[in-house]
Amino acid sequence: MGENERTGPPSMPSVPDTDRPNSARMYDYYLGGSAHFAIDRKAADDALEVLPQSAVYAKANRAFLGRAVRFLLSQGVDQFLDLGSGIPTVGNVHEIAHRINPAAKVGYVDHEPVAVAHAQRMLAGQSNVTITQADVRDPESVLTAPGVAGMLDFSRPVAVLAIAILPFVPDDAEAHALVASYRAVSAPGSWLAISHISQVSATDEQVRVAHEVMGRTPTPVLWRDRDRIASLFNGYRLADPGLVLSPLWRPDTQISFGEAAQANAYGGVGLLDG
Ligand SMILES: C[S@@+](CC[C@H](N)C(=O)[O-])C[C@H]1O[C@@H](n2cnc3c(N)ncnc32)[C@H](O)[C@@H]1O
Structure with missing residues (x-):
């Protein structure tokens, strides 16, 4: 499929x-x-002032994504559904x-217009990669969108990437x-990769400020502890080394x-057994 126009609910x-x-x-x-506005920089700087590890988290998370994708490719995976793919930057999944x-086929999904617009520009004319604008909390709209349903074959193994997205689903039951x-x-043989923010080296006060700053956005986040993150792999068998600090x-x-503790995040990759 060579299409990568914006698709998703109107x-x-x-x-x-x-x-x-x-x-x-x-x-x-x-x-x-460079895809940010003054109001974003102000909030990000407010968080950085109290939690200087915020940037460490972002970079460690992105690096985890790259290693997880390379691992999945080494396992023969050739289809990726990247939930909450973000604004394209270095080390994008399709690259x-x-x-x-x-x-390999890569379906990106994000609901943020700036992320979607940048992805569309970057992907223009490319094959085997799409961007869908959709809310990942509405799996049906994601899975039936042309950029996903028209490209990924779910009768074969696919890797679902939930990299730094589940904190945006604060309700455990919903997650x-x-x-x-x-x-x-x-299909059996599919994979799930998760990275998730968690209190490791951050103090209670730092976590409180991080929650406060993200509470200014339309999508507040929840830091989960390791056990709660591990439970999200229900049905999957974790590949070595299991769920560990993402770095x-x-x-x-x-x-x-x-x-590694400075990243305040756990990461893991699980296999859906047949
Ligand atoms: C922290 S960024 C992570 C980006 C990328 N996955 C990575 O790890 O580098 C989180 C992304 O999830 C997106 N996002 C948050 N909630 C979402 C939702 N309900 N549906 C779709 N995208 C969402 C945000 O717009 C943002 O681009």
Whole structure:
């Protein structure tokens, strides 16, 4: 499929909300991108002032995504559904995938208009990669969107990437139901990758400020502890080394526990057994 026009429910906003800071744009700011507004930078800086590890989190998360995708490719995965894919930056999933397997298919999904517009521009003219504007909490609208249903073959293994997205689903029951919906349509041999923010080195006060700052956005976040994150892999068998601090998941270079703890995030990749 060579199409990558914006697809998704017509009710999705196509114009960014610049009255409130936005998580996708704040994340882009932490990663050193340029797709953010003054209101995003202010919120991001407010968080950084109290929680300087915020940028460490974003970079570690992005690095985890890259390692997880390379691992999945090494396992023969050639289809990716990237939920909450964000504003394109360095190390996008399709770039990593296509270096190794140009036939790999990547379906990006995000609800933020700036993320979608940037992805559309970047993907123009490219094959085997789509961007869908949709709310990942509405799996049916994601799974029936042309960019997803028309490209990914769910009768074969697919990797669902839930990288730094489940904190935006603060209700545990809803988060479990969301993961279960994508699992239900996945063939045996499919995979789920999760990274999730968690209190590891951050103090209670730092976590409180992080929640307060994100509470200014339309999408507040929830930090979950390791057990609650692990439970989201229900039905999947974790690949080695299990659910660990995300920088310690199959690291490319040696990293100490103390350094890894600065990321305040866990990551893991699970296999859906047949
Ligand atoms: C922290 S960024 C992570 C981006 C990317 N997954 C990564 O790890 O580099 C979270 C992304 O999820 C998106 N997002 C949050 N809630 C969403 C929802 N309900 N539906 C679709 N996208 C959502 C935001 O717009 C943002 O782009």
